Amino acid sequence: MNIGTAAERSGLPAKTIRYYEEIGLLKPDRTDNGYRDYSVADLHKLRFLQRSRSLGFSVEECRQLLSLYDDKDRESADVKAIAQAKLAEIDRKLAELAGLRDMLRHLVANCHGDDRPDCPIIDGLSGEAAFVTGGGCHGKEERP
Amino acid sequence: MNIGTAAERSGLPAKTIRYYEEIGLLKPDRTDNGYRDYSVADLHKLRFLQRSRSLGFSVEECRQLLSLYDDKDRESADVKAIAQAKLAEIDRKLAELAGLRDMLRHLVANCHGDDRPDCPIIDGLSGEAAFVTGGGCHGKEERP
DNA sequence: TGTAGTGCTTCCAGTCGCTGGAAGGTCAAG
DNA sequence: CTTGACCTTCCAGCGACTGGAAGCACTACA
Numbered sequence: 001m002n003i004g005t006a007a008e009r010s011g012l013p014a015k016t017i018r019y020y021e022e023i024g025l026l027k028p029d030r031t032d033n034g035y036r037d038y039s040v041a042d043l044h045k046l047r048f049l050q051r052s053r054s055l056g057f058s059v060e061e062c063r064q065l066l067s068l069y070d071d072k073d074r075e076s077a078d079v080k081a082i083a084q085a086k087l088a089e090i091d092r093k094l095a096e097l098a099g100l101r102d103m104l105r106h107l108v109a110n111c112h113g114d115d116r117p118d119c120p121i122i123d124g125l126s127g128e129a130a131f132v133t134g135g136g137c138h139g140k141e142e143r144p
Numbered sequence: 145m146n147i148g149t150a151a152e153r154s155g156l157p158a159k160t161i162r163y164y165e166e167i168g169l170l171k172p173d174r175t176d177n178g179y180r181d182y183s184v185a186d187l188h189k190l191r192f193l194q195r196s197r198s199l200g201f202s203v204e205e206c207r208q209l210l211s212l213y214d215d216k217d218r219e220s221a222d223v224k225a226i227a228q229a230k231l232a233e234i235d236r237k238l239a240e241l242a243g244l245r246d247m248l249r250h251l252v253a254n255c256h257g258d259d260r261p262d263c264p265i266i267d268g269l270s271g272e273a274a275f276v277t278g279g280g281c282h283g284k285e286e287r288p
Numbered sequence: 289t290g291t292a293g294t295g296c297t298t299c300c301a302g303t304c305g306c307t308g309g310a311a312g313g314t315c316a317a318g
Numbered sequence: 319c320t321t322g323a324c325c326t327t328c329c330a331g332c333g334a335c336t337g338g339a340a341g342c343a344c345t346a347c348a
Contacts, residue, residue, distance in 0.1 A: 002324075002325075003324090003325075004323095004324065004325080013306085013307080014324095014325090015306070015307055015308080016305085016306065016307085018326095018327095019305070019306060019307090023304095023305090033313085033314060033315085033325080033326095034313085034314085034325080034326060035314080035324090035325055035326080036325085036326090051240050051243075051244060052244060053200075053305090054200050054237070054240070055199065055200050055237060055240060055241055055244065056197075056198045056199050056200040058304090058305095059304080059305070065248075068248075068251060069251075080252060083248055083251060083252045084252065086248055087245060087248050087249060087252070090241055090244055090245045090248065091245065093198070093199060093241055094238065094241050094242065094245070096195050096198070096199060097199055097234055097237055097238050097241060098238065099195075100195060100196060100199065100234055101231060101234045101235065101238070104209075104212075104227055104230055104231050104234065105231065107212060107213075107227060108224060108227045108228065108231070146295075146296075147295090147296075148294095148295065148296080157335090157336080158295095158296090159335070159336060159337080160334085160335065160336085162297095162298095163334070163335060163336090167333095167334090177296080177297095177342085177343060177344080178296080178297065178342085178343085179295090179296055179297080179343080179344095180296085180297090197334090202333090202334095203333075203334070289348100290347105290348090291346100291347090291348090292345100292346090292347090292348105293344100293345085293346085293347105294343100294344085294345080294346105295342105295343080295344080295345100296341100296342080296343070296344090297340100297341080297342070297343090298339105298340090298341090298342105299338105299339090299340090300337105300338090300339090301336100301337085301338085301339105302335105302336080302337075302338100303334100303335085303336075303337095304333100304334085304335085304336100305332100305333090305334095306331105306332085306333085307330100307331080307332075307333100308329105308330085308331080308332095309328105309329090309330085309331100310327105310328085310329090310330105311326100311327090311328090312325100312326080312327090313324105313325075313326065313327105314323100314324080314325065314326090315322100315323085315324080315325090316321105316322095316323090316324105317320105317321090317322095317323105318319100318320090318321085
């Protein structure tokens with residue numbers, strides 16, 4: 001398939017797809033007229049790139065993960081180690097994202113613009129403390 | 145607190161923190177000697193920036209979310225609309241991330257380098273299809 | 289009271305990951 | 319056989335940092 005179709009189906013702009021080729025993330029065939037020709041496997045890689053890039057993985061990380069996809073010897077220890085590390089990172093990201101969601105939900109639901117200190121949202125924003133139930137926002141901020 | 149401490153506690157490099165100030169994401173006080181002086185609220189914002197940037201939100205999105213944090217009139221409709229939109233996006237990201245995790249897990253656990261077609265991992269990579277149980281990898285790829 | 293060392297400041301240059309635009313070739317429809 | 323959509327390469331620019339130089343500030347220790 002042509003780059004336009006691949007772009008549409010992967011959710012990536014054609015420009016970006018060409019860039020990914022330039023930096024060696026995938027190598028589509030070319031038809032006789034010089035057009036890039038994407039296989040279904042290429043499309044899967046592109047979709048994967050779209051996903052993982054939008055979730056904050058770097059291009060180099062994506063390259064490693066793609067090598068996992070390509071690697072004919074996926075049983076090798078180092079490749080498995082990469083996958084395990086990424087799994088841990090994904091779990092971390094999942095927790096952070098869930099925290100972000102809870103904080104935003106709380107922000108929308110519970111904050112009424114009053115002036116009480118010890119605002120639970122401030123704790124929520126930091127991503128460190130458990131939520132304190134109730135309470136308003138915009139508390140005076142101490143400067144330690 | 146000084147920028148070094150803020151960097152350590154937020155997980156952001158000092159360089160990045162200065163950059164965020166330059167583009168107007170936060171405005172720490174200055175002590176008499178010209179050093180930046182970060183409040184606890186500043187630190188929370190920095191932690192929030194660290195989290196949301198690493199999860200794939202753009203700086204402009206972060207700016208909007210921070211305005212939610214700063215806004216004294218958080219009840220206004222547009223601010224709430226921003227929060228709702230972000231909530232939806234976070235839910236989408238959560239689903240994608242979970243999909244990515246499942247795919248990686250599957251890749252590590254079930255792929256033994258054989259040559260069977262219809263590889264479930266390929267479907268998993270694309271993020272579209274449900275996993276087919278069993279099956280190996282490295283299937284022949286058709287070019288449509 | 290020096291002075292070494294660490295940390296802060298600004299500024300400027302460079303990198304990564306795209307993104308837009310120009311100039312031109314290809315292809316299907318009318 | 320022209321129109322218009324789509325493809326090509328190339329080059330420039332932007333967003334988001336990142337590294338390094340030059341210099342001021344603070345702390346510690348002889």
